[in-house]
Amino acid sequence: MTQEHATPEAPQVTVRGEGRLEVDPELARIGVTVSARGTDRPTALADLTRRNTRVLDLLKAQGNALGSLETGSLSIAPELGRRGRGERVQSYRGRVRVTAELTDFTALGELVTRLADLELTSVDGPWWALRPDSSAYAEARRLAVTEAVQRARAYAEALGTSLASLLELSDAGLVAPGTPMAPVFAGAPAAFAAEGVGEAPALDLEPQRQTVTAEVVARFTMRPPAL
Template identity: 45%
Template sequence: MSAAPLVSVRGEANLEVPPEIVQLAITVTARDPGRERALELLAQRNEECRRLLEGYGEGVERVETSGLAVYPELRWLGRREQVRAYRGTVRLDVTVVDFAILGDLVARAADGDLTTLNGPWWRLRPSSPVHRRARQEAARDAVARAREYADAVGGHLTGLVELADVGLTTDVHPPPQVFAAAPVGLARARGGEAPEPPPIELEPQVQVVHARVEARFTMSEPEAL
């Protein structure tokens, strides 16, 4: 008895959904001819930035220190090295879940003294149910394709041989914008000589989730051949 005919297909799904979180990177810098003063300024600006972020409550889900550097800037005098100044930087990685506060947060953070802000990076959570939905739709697409192929030759599906997950990816985002800070204080009083900057309007970037599966089915003997 001959083996049952096989149908091999690939199922695909593409979902466009709004992002769930947005990530920013804030770098504060301090520079001074004196090492102690440079460290003092760095600690002060880092604390001011952290207090600013804490002021947004649960809208900011996570603040993590991902980088710290303190080093001398050297210059040559004849054949000798001389310390010209000391520079320090602290990088904070910020995860925001309330998009309503994002424009105000970005404007105020980027307004800090010697502060650079990178982002935004729009993301889905790794545990997002969107990934599961994409995989399920890809599997259903594989079944539908296999049925169409079997029907085209006068047959029908009789069983599943194999169903394999061959990839699940999210679109790579374009390079983030960089907001350069003006040399002014991070915390400002409204109505004074230096009012807080207006919010920067940001539009969430649609997330495209791809899922692909490969499937193999048995089918009845074709009648159209």
């Protein structure tokens, strides 16, 4: 497409518009790591399976609040110890990683506490986020376009004229929460371990507001000003 060039009869103005808003998160992700150790492989695997089942049962009990549940890395590895002149298997250590995504935060604090109270279980998170199809993204784009039009109109009015037509509108980028340009996860996520939790009360977890930014570049023609 051939780009139209500005002329005295059709001067142009190019502006950038930004839309920025803060919204409540829609998702909370937590990571759960279950460990087991035994003197032989079957024992370690049996303990790991039992503890992993308890974690999955607790997560699945969240019902509709559970958006997704995924099992990540699984490992069973021997730990060597020296005996005499050679190396011997001293024990076996197992580990499995589970990631859960929740859409309702009502019982999140209680869930994290109960998970951390399980034997040889640690919990990471939460990481707050928006859904990929969140309406916040469309609203940020709308705000960006609105600002671009207002900015271009202000330039035209400063010249004593007005906008005539839109020549081009390009998306300069949408910065979603969690990207390097939008550090909405201020601070490191919390980590919880089973040791010493006991019958601890449910944690009070406050959802962190999410910042979404959209930018557009717009090019307009103006009616010739009387300079």
